[in-house]
Amino acid sequence: MKMVNKEGPSAPTSPPTPVPRVAVVVFILKGKSVLLGRRRSSVGNSTFALPGGHLEFGESFEDCAAREVREETGLEVGKVELLTVTNNVFLEEPKKCHYVTIFMRAVFGANEAEQVPQNLEPEKCDGWEWYAWSHLPNPLFGPLERMVKGGFDPFPV
Numbered sequence: 001m002k003m004v005n006k007e008g009p010s011a012p013t014s015p016p017t018p019v020p021r022v023a024v025v026v027f028i029l030k031g032k033s034v035l036l037g038r039r040r041s042s043v044g045n046s047t048f049a050l051p052g053g054h055l056e057f058g059e060s061f062e063d064c065a066a067r068e069v070r071e072e073t074g075l076e077v078g079k080v081e082l083l084t085v086t087n088n089v090f091l092e093e094p095k096k097c098h099y100v101t102i103f104m105r106a107v108f109g110a111n112e113a114e115q116v117p118q119n120l121e122p123e124k125c126d127g128w129e130w131y132a133w134s135h136l137p138n139p140l141f142g143p144l145e146r147m148v149k150g151g152f153d154p155f156p157v
Ligand code: 8DG
Pocket: 023, 024, 025, 041, 043, 049, 050, 051, 052, 053, 054, 055, 088, 099, 101, 124, 141, 143, 144
């Protein structure tokens, strides 16, 4: 393994070696709809994506899901469940990156459904809306589009 900056903080550094990162994203389901927002980002700009973000050191998937949803939408989710994991390599994007993406699910019952999503990070998202699963918006963010095209269904049976 190549070591960088072994002389200490003041030594010249080479550019950091890119590494895969872990993202946690959430299907928030209300009836037959899902919450999506159009991204403002160097990765997947202008595409519709789920709320979510980076897993922090020491965090559980469930806690990360609830935190990201709270930070981005103001919504409080109840029980959060693990759905699936996908491997996403973005080499064509302005900012090359690689994410192992953990997809979680939060089902809104009558109590949670009263909540209205807010766009709390407008620099990262154009706004949150509920979309019927049968009429998803275009274009979807690549990782989500691949799942939909592959027949993935986030709704509980
Ligand atoms: P943070 O610094 O607040 O933790 O992160 P963020 O700024 O909210 O990150 P993000 O881009 O929203 O999410 C991190 C990565 O997760 C994103 O660059 C690629 C991956 N990702 C997917 N699918 C989805 C998705 O549907 N929504 C979101 N938000 N990210 C996704 O692979």
